[in-house]
Amino acid sequence: MNLSIPPIINYQTGKIDAENVITKIATLSSLEGVFADEVKHIENVQDRVIYQVEMLPAQQAEGELNFGVSHIEPGLVGNEFHMTRGHIHQRKEQAEFYFGSQGEGLLLMQTEQGDVSIEKVFPGSIHHIPGFVAHRLINTGDTRLSALAVWPAIAGHNYEFLKEVGFKVRVLKSAMGYKIVSTNEVYKHSGQV
Numbered sequence: 001m002n003l004s005i006p007p008i009i010n011y012q013t014g015k016i017d018a019e020n021v022i023t024k025i026a027t028l029s030s031l032e033g034v035f036a037d038e039v040k041h042i043e044n045v046q047d048r049v050i051y052q053v054e055m056l057p058a059q060q061a062e063g064e065l066n067f068g069v070s071h072i073e074p075g076l077v078g079n080e081f082h083m084t085r086g087h088i089h090q091r092k093e094q095a096e097f098y099f100g101s102q103g104e105g106l107l108l109m110q111t112e113q114g115d116v117s118i119e120k121v122f123p124g125s126i127h128h129i130p131g132f133v134a135h136r137l138i139n140t141g142d143t144r145l146s147a148l149a150v151w152p153a154i155a156g157h158n159y160e161f162l163k164e165v166g167f168k169v170r171v172l173k174s175a176m177g178y179k180i181v182s183t184n185e186v187y188k189h190s191g192q193v
């Protein structure tokens with residue numbers, strides 16, 4: 001019999017405790033074209049971490065699954081909340097599960113037809129992201145937002161979606177906390193076309 005200790009997740013922090021954890025860090029300067037306020041982006045001398053992803057070693061085989069956690073730091077770029085780049089899967093039909101772990105935020109989902117749906121993310125929330133749906137996490141709170149994710153190894157990530165189609169809405173800070181605004185509106189107000 002072979003008894004071993006598996007990887008461990010801290011459900012409060014979403015931190016993975018395991019050998020060979022892979023960590024990818026996304027700084028503001030690496031996220032060109034993501035936030036509406038590109039002027040702020042370029043002028044931001046002090047680069048900073050917007051989010052990081054921890055994951056167990058990536059599986060490749062058809063039928064396999066991957067496990068990871070996204071940690072989005074609290075903050076704003078202009079008046080827009082920190083968020084992930086967002087993607088649709090390279091194999092678009094592949095679905096995914098997210099699980100809220102800490103903090104509060106939103107999961108933005110958008111079908112290929114451009115239909116947007118938004119779910120609140122909080123500790124204990126479960127999110128089924130169907131196939132053919134682009135997805136992005138947004139931290140609307142003032143503490144770190146962490147969400148666990150399980151996705152098929154063959155799903156892949158298509159970030160070109162952002163340039164080709166893009167998300168139809170943006171989440172901005174408001175007196176009430178946050179407001180969801182059409183991307184076209186944001187550009188109109190900031191003088192961009």
Ligand SMILES: [Fe+2]
Pocket residue numbers: 087088089096135151
């Ligand atoms: Fe995904």
